[in-house]
Amino acid sequence: xxxxxxxxxxxxxxxxxxxxxxxxxxxxxxxxxxxxxxxxxxxxxxxxxxxxxxxxxxxxxxxxxxxxxxxxxxxxxxxxxxxxxxxxxxxxxxxxxxxxxxxxxxxxxxxxxxxxxxxxxxxxxxxxxxxxxxxxxxxxxxxxxxxxxxxxxxxxxxxxxxxxxxxxxxxxxxxxxxxxxxxxxxxxxxxxxxxxxxxxxxx
Amino acid sequence: xxxxxxxxxxxxxxxxxxxxxxxxxxxxxxxxxxxxxxxxxxxxxxxxxxxxxxxxxxxxxxxxxxxxxxxxxxxxxxxxxxxxxxxxxxxxxxxxxxxxxxxxxxxxxxxxxxxxxxxxxxxxxxxxxxxxxxxxxxxxxxxxxxxxxxxxxxxxxxxxxxxxxxxxxxxxxxxxxxxxxxxxxxxxxxxxxxxxxxxxxxxxxxxxxxxxxxxxxxxxxxxxxxxxxxxxxxxxxxxxxxxxxxxxxxxxxxxxxxxxxxxxxxxxxxxxxxxxxxxxxxxxxxxxxxxxxxxxxxxxxxxxxx
Numbered sequence: 070x071x072x073x074x075x076x077x078x079x080x081x082x083x084x085x086x087x088x089x090x091x092x093x094x095x096x097x098x099x100x101x102x103x104x105x106x107x108x109x110x111x112x113x114x115x116x117x118x119x120x121x122x123x124x125x126x127x128x129x130x131x132x133x134x135x136x137x138x139x140x141x142x143x144x145x146x147x148x149x150x151x152x153x154x155x156x157x158x159x160x161x162x163x164x165x166x167x168x169x170x171x172x173x174x175x176x177x178x179x180x181x182x183x184x185x186x187x188x189x190x191x192x193x194x195x196x197x198x199x200x201x202x203x204x205x206x207x208x209x210x211x212x213x214x215x216x217x218x219x220x221x222x223x224x225x226x227x228x229x230x231x232x233x234x235x236x237x238x239x240x241x242x243x244x245x246x247x248x249x250x251x252x253x254x255x256x257x258x259x260x261x262x263x264x265x266x267x268x269x270x271x272x
Numbered sequence: 273x274x275x276x277x278x279x280x281x282x283x284x285x286x287x288x289x290x291x292x293x294x295x296x297x298x299x300x301x302x303x304x305x306x307x308x309x310x311x312x313x314x315x316x317x318x319x320x321x322x323x324x325x326x327x328x329x330x331x332x333x334x335x336x337x338x339x340x341x342x343x344x345x346x347x348x349x350x351x352x353x354x355x356x357x358x359x360x361x362x363x364x365x366x367x368x369x370x371x372x373x374x375x376x377x378x379x380x381x382x383x384x385x386x387x388x389x390x391x392x393x394x395x396x397x398x399x400x401x402x403x404x405x406x407x408x409x410x411x412x413x414x415x416x417x418x419x420x421x422x423x424x425x426x427x428x429x430x431x432x433x434x435x436x437x438x439x440x441x442x443x444x445x446x447x448x449x450x451x452x453x454x455x456x457x458x459x460x461x462x463x464x465x466x467x468x469x470x471x472x473x474x475x476x477x478x479x480x481x482x483x484x485x486x487x488x489x490x491x492x493x494x495x496x497x498x499x500x501x502x503x504x505x506x507x508x509x510x511x512x513x514x515x516x517x518x519x520x521x522x523x524x525x526x527x528x529x530x531x532x533x534x535x536x537x538x539x540x541x542x543x544x545x546x547x548x549x550x551x552x553x554x555x556x557x558x559x560x561x562x563x564x565x566x567x568x569x570x571x572x573x574x575x576x577x578x
Contacts, residue, residue, distance in 0.1 A: 098351050140356075179361055187347065187355040195353075209384050209405070210356050 076234065076264065081114050083267045084236060088112040088253070091196025092238050095189050099240075102188065103166040106243040113237040116260075119230060125237065126154065126252070127219045133158065136178060137213040137222050138186045142194050144205035146262050149233075149255040151190045155182060157216055159247040166245065175215055186210055189240070189251055197253075201266050234260045296366075296383075296404030299390065302349070304329045304342075307399060316368035316381065333366055341365070344387060348400050354388045359407045371406055382411035431503040433482060434489030442502035442510060446556035449512060450549065459549040460521045462511040463563040464492070464528070467541045467571065469507030484540055491531040495524045510563070521546055543571045 076084070089112065096107040117125055137154045160178045167184065169177055191207065198205040213222045236253040255263060290297060291311045299308035309324040319332060330338055340362075347355050357365070359382040368381040384407045390399040429441040437445065446461070453459060466472065466488065473481040485507065492501050492509055500512040513521050525544055532540060545567025553559045 098353070102347070102351070176361070183357065183361055184344075184347065184355075187353060188351065191353040191355070192351075207354065207356075209386065210358060212358070212360055 075116060076114075076260070079271055080264055080267050083271055084114045084234075084263075085112055087197055087200050087267075088114070088193075088236050088238065090200060091193045092240075092251070094196045095192035096240065098192050099185070099188050103163075103242070105166060105245065108241045108243055110239050110241075113235075115235055115237075116232055117235045117254075118232045119228060122233070122235075122254075123220065123223060125235060126152070126222060134216045135219055135222070136160075136182055136215040136217070138182055138210050139213050140186065140190050140210040141208035142205045143208075144198060144203040147203055147205075147255065147259040149253060149259055151194065152213070152222075152252040152254065153182075153186045153190060153249060154219070154222070154252070155185075155249045159249060162242070162245040162247050166242075166247075178215065179212070182212075182215075183210065185249070189249075193238075193251060193253070201263070201270075203266075230256060232257055234263070294406070296402070298329075298402040298404070300329060300345075300400050300402065302398055304345075306332070308401075312404070313366075316371075317366060335367055336365065337362075345400055348387050348389050349397055352389045352391070352397055354386060356387075357385045359384055359411045363411070365402070365404060370408055372408070376408055377412055378408050382407040434486055434503045436489050436493070436509070437499075437502040439502065439504045442504065442512075443556045443560070445500065445502075446512060446559055449514065450553065450556065450559065453514070453549065455551075457515050457549070458517055460513040460516055460518070461547050461549070461559050461563045462513060462521055462525065463504075463545045463547075463560070463567045464488075464509040464511070464525075464542050465544075465567055465571070466507030467543050472507075472540060484537060487535060487537070488528070488532060488540075488542070491528045491535075494531070495527045504560075510560070518546070518548070543567060545570055 096109055100107045134157045135154050139152045141150050163181050164173050194205050234255040238251040240249050296312040297310040305326050306324045309321040344355055364383040365385050370376040370378045370381050384405040386403040388401050389397040390401055431438045502510045504510050545563045547563040
């Protein structure tokens with residue numbers, strides 16, 4: 070399979086390391102807020118074709134219902150989007166940990182989703198930006214769906230991109246049934262710029 | 273010297289832009305006292321920057337939910353991250369009238385907000401900045417889209433003429449009911465048919481036929497749970513009667529027939545078949561076929577009797 074842009078093994082390792090540092094910071098902040106330990110796996114770095122993005126997202130939900138929020142970011146010509154996908158079963162525990170009172174309505178879940186998104190997305194993007202000396206601007210978050218199937222998150226048709234650099238981070242909280250996936254997706258044009266920066270770091 | 277002059281000019285421009293930009297800008301200190309208030313905030317709130325300066329935000333806007341807002345801001349202070357709120361969470365932070373009061377179709381301004389930490393020279397965060405975006409247009413469009421979506425979904429489920437469920441939807445309703453009903457419940461399926469409907473159409477015209485269908489549909493809906501009634505085809509209707517005895521179903525039928533004859537359409541008659549849900553009935557088709565058999569059986573003696 071050939072891509073208009075590709076990443077070498079070394080570059081992949083470097084992306085992984087950058088993400089490790091950034092998501093470590095994000096997890097630290099989340100842990101501070103929730104007063105719990107956040108387990109961090111190795112982030113998955115890969116080039117994904119347009120036709121495969123659904124599969125990548127579907128793996129996250131694995132036929133349970135999910136809620137998702139996305140947020141665009143841009144800086145120094147690097148453009149991308151973050152997707153935060155929560156398993157809906159996570160919210161009850163999350164509400165306890167964040168000391169939300171009252172019944173867990175859709176509205177309360179939306180608050181939880183937005184609060185965690187601010188922390189995870191914001192910190193992660195800033196963390197990566199700092200290491201690459203890019204000042205990322207974040208656009209306003211958009212709700213992609215609440216209590217939906219992962220297949221419904223991405224509407225089919227009229228997508229204008231061919232392939233994307235995807236970095237997938239699966240967050241899990243220790244001793245709590247809270248699971249979410251953070252996907253960082255960079256456009257093809259951005260990958261070329263990023264690769265140059267990464268090569269500079271590698272040298 | 274000329275360099276400094278240029279930079280000062282820059283700052284002047286920047287200040288003008290910040291004043292006039294179509295985004296609300298508010299700087300707050302740790303005690304939620306207003307430190308900066310741009311002209312967007314001035315214009316929409318009617319509170320001038322002079323009046324707002326150093327005032328407690330919660331005094332200026334008593335409607336602002338304090339706990340909620342403090343919680344959002346504390347994340348910005350403590351974690352030094354920006355945070356966002358969107359109109360879906362809360363339609364607005366500050367109740368401002370809509371920027372398009374006449375054609376905007378909303379009396380207030382929907383708002384998205386972005387709260388950012390302002391670091392001082394020593395790296396500590398003692399101030400935060402609120403950016404208020406007018407999101408009314410997208411909120412209204414979103415609401416419209418949802419309404420249209422619901423309308424379309426609903427239309428696909430219904431018979432266009434009468435508004436009752438269509439055959440396919442009713443069949444699905446029946447199937448779900450059969451699968452989920454408690455064993456031993458007395459539930460009936462009633463099938464109604466306008467006798468000689470094609471003759472009625474021929475003698476009165478199709479428009480009158482349609483009117484008759486609408487009338488009967490309205491009587492049916494009024495007699496029971498509207499969401500369990502359907503027009504199957506032509507002049508044929510069906511009613512699912514959960515946990516209703518034969519006599520209860522009979523009185524429901526009487527109600528429909530009475531309404532029909534009281535409406536001055538003595539020449540239209542309804543024949544009926546009623547089938548009790550029994551253990552042999554496994555599918556929606558089974559039940560429909562049985563009710564139809566009773567319906568066809570009822571038509572013959574009736575026809576010959578009168």
